[in-house]
Amino acid sequence: MSRAYSEDLRIRVVRYVEAGASRRAAAKLFGVSPSIAVKWLQRWRLKKSIAPSAVRGHRRAVLEKHTDWLMALVEEEADITLAEIGAKLAKRGVRVSLSTIWSFYDRHDFSFKKKRVRQRAGSPRRGGSPRALGGRAKAA
Secondary structure, three states: OOOOHHHHHHHHHHHHHHHHOOOHHHHHHHOOOOOHHHHHHHHHHHHHOOOOOOOOOOOOOOOHHHHHHHHHHHHHHHOOOOHHHHHHHHOOOOOOHHHHHHHHHHHOOOOOOOOOOOOOOOOOOOOOOOOOOOOOOOOO
16 A cells, blocks of 8 residues: 655745746646646645645444344345345445445355255256166177
8 A cells, every 4th residue: 555745845835836936837847647746736725734634544344233134134044045135135225236245244254155965957958867778788
């Protein structure tokens, strides 16, 4: 993750532009992009501040406080889908995306894979297993 530019550099760019230079000229002189110089000046003119915005960091998981309920839900209904879980969460007043639900269960080492005991669907074109041969051919 990149760091914010120093406050000293921000002050020098703002002062240079306030003295009459263009934003692009200030950006070229101080070795920053023209777009960042424009943003710094907009921030200075609107808020009288050049401080960088707060780094937000990692957001805490929204579903962690519902852990017991969510784990019990998949124990009760083993074949429930993520969309169905999302609908039940929405009824409880929690609106999240399917990827958020998936991430929650992934963090808790839960898998939605199909069970091995289930039968696979066969192809509708195939009749069945091939007929058994009557006997082996003899070597000549």
